[in-house]
Amino acid sequence: MQNELSVPSLKKKIVFIVEHSTVKGFYPLERVATVAKLLKDEESVYIFLKQDGQEAIEIFTDEQLSPILFDNYTELKTQIRSLEPDLIVQEGKDSLVEQIEQLRPFCKTIVHFDDFGEGALLADCNIVALFEEVRENTAQNILSGSFAFAVKESLKTIANERVSNELSSPPHIVVSYEDGDENNLTYRTLRHLTQLQIPLRVTVAIDREYKHSVEDLQMMVLSRRNTRILKDDHALEKLLPEADIVICNANYTPYKVATVGIPCITAAQNERELNNAFPREHNGFIHLGLGRKMKQSNIQNAVMEMLLHEARRERAVRKQFELELQDNNDVIKSLLLDFAYERHNMVSL
Template sequence: MIPIDGQEKKRVAIYISQSDEKGTYPARRAAMIAHEMAEEADIVFLCGAGSPPAPDGFRTVSTVNSTAFLQAITAMRPDLLIRDSGSTFREEVEQIRQLVPTIIHFDDFGDGGTLADLVFQTLYAEPNDKVLDHYVVGIESFMADEKLLSLKQIGLRKERPGPLPHLVISFGNEDTGNLTYRALRHMMQLQIPLKVTVVVGEHYAHDTSTLRMMALGRRNTTILEHPHNFTEVCADADVILCASGYMPYEVAVMGIPCVVLAQNEFELGLAFPKEQHGFIHLGLGRKVKQSSLLNAVMEPLLHEPLRKKAIARQAALGIGDGKDATCEAIRYFLEYPKRQTGETVGNAAFNMLH
């Protein structure tokens, strides 16, 4: 949907709010969509108290609370709203429907999603009931950035781990429950040669000096703080230990044996990072036993058939190419909106103020 010269671009509002310790992926996903659509639509980011910064070069409107959010929507009258803010409430979405012709949500487990026009449920649980027709559930909507795609299925090209296998530990941007510390403490008990890289998120909520003191007690152990080239660090790993949110999707793009610990009950209920997809899922991280964790990490390093089986299962998923289909859906709804709100005053007011 490329606008004709002189024709006003349609406006897309994007609202991202950090929730459920989902890390940086929602912001990166929004940036990929914004850059892909920038030439054909007017992209505006709505940023609240829990929002990551908008990508460089895009307009931003501050929405400090739900009232300000609705006021901004009323003023700007976007043609389409993309929302990635965790579970939403029906009452709020009912209000937004009166203002916006089309609403698209990402990873919404709330009842507000039932009133959206399209919901991409990349994170998903095993459904107890029939899924509504406007929900797109599964890995097909996962979009990898160019850096990650350049390393797609790198695990298929790797040789068997050498005399110093590489374990990468990462529990996201904040790691509220400090599974990083718990995992490293358990790894200290391994008596075999092992290179360990602990990747600490930008907003790690705990004291890194404790990790550094532990690392001094074990050879070939590194604490890597932000900024870092996270994707390349993971691509070098022989096995990855991580949370069960979005990171297993990124791991599956690369094809690397992976042990998963859930950070909370929300992550525990997610259906993707399981054995049939090439993962070893040990349940809630705060409850994992040391022996279980050490055995799980060593399995793909000591048993070549298990390593190859895990990589093959991940590679068979064909994951990572969701950007094109997602953006095509956005283009379709811009061309054929679900509702006609019949309001033009808001657009004029928004353009005067910004």
């Protein structure tokens, strides 16, 4: 008998390095968990997580992933040197030049997500979902677009289970300023909404990163019928199935809302969010600018525009669905595999 030659297929080693950023919130960790789960059946995947408490760890363990904890980059360098990965994916906190210089000798290809630090210039590619309007001095290694938002399975489920976008009676407005809400836009928005003299149901989403007193909100809630607070680690996700309009910050939250397909009003928590080009009119959003400068008339007019004009709500949802965000995970997976197998060619997506 003729012996058949079988060539074993060697898996690529893909390393994710993750550090929680108070500015970007927990979503970057969720993106790594989502993408790593897609890759781990085909390749050898390792997740190195900078020590930051149990909440960060649980994002991975909830997805049956086991992160390797590290305290500093000197310790991480030792582990990366012994591993010799084919691809490093850096996520979360903005990187420093010295961090990347420590890792570069042990890996041919380094990819970053939403990195606005100086170390991003040393990466082979910086994949950006929080992109700004096109500028002449944009770094050559940037790939930007809405494709860079990885979609959790739970968001896909909510999107598929939403029956229609008919307004409830009374209409239900969800207020959700994620990622810390440094200027307490939650309080400011709720105060403005309570001045609207129309029947409304308002729910305020308070997650684990909200930094301010909930008691102040509770006092305001008591003064208005059909107004409540939902305090939960995943408050927004719990409310998306029943929201008619979402008012939120301009970071990653608009992507979550657009995945489900809900009319959305955004206000920036800081200057960085103000520059984000995704949550704008061309994608169906009403953008109010910097939240701390938001006038009562502006937010009230935006709410009334969404409530009174069915065509405006329909256009908002149509624009969101035209982005086809639910296909993003396949795009990101293919892109990272191209880098791992050195098939990459920096052609804009």
